[in-house]
Amino acid sequence: MLQEAAQWILVGAALSVCAYFYNDIKSLVVPSEGDAPLVFASQTRPEPNAKPGFSGEVRLKADKRGHFVFTGDVDGRPLTFMADTGASVIALTYEDARRAGLSPATLDFSARVATANGTARVAPVILSRVRVGSITLRNVQAAIAEKGALDVNLLGMSFLGRLDSFNLRGDELILIQ
16 A cells, blocks of 8 residues: 555656656657557767766766757767657657668658657667767667657667666766666
């Protein structure tokens, strides 16, 4: 009974945080209720806003709006990302997926996700290598959005959740591998 109450408190807190930041997040990628789950199939440059600490630590500075926007890379190609703990997976714009060497025109955009702008179709993929500063992860789940469905790439929980930790200190998001 106590455990169930704690779970409902966590759900309420999460919903409150989402409601608070709703207008700031242009495209929040989460699976739509009732849609089929995403099924994933396989398929270096220094960052001015990411300053390295010790090996495996990256500090991202918030922009004027409080967002953590930075340059990371996918398979060695630099892309701009926004850190988004509300995104289940890394979400790439259609155009940036092409820049990263993927072929979105050949992918199946049958998975649906809910975004702040409504429902969108995405193509689930596995990214071979994703790097943020000195942190590199391999075989990371991601989704490519249909053309025009996403304004900025989102660094979601498929990356952040594999770190040893990430935390917020003032205007810095600290990633530790």
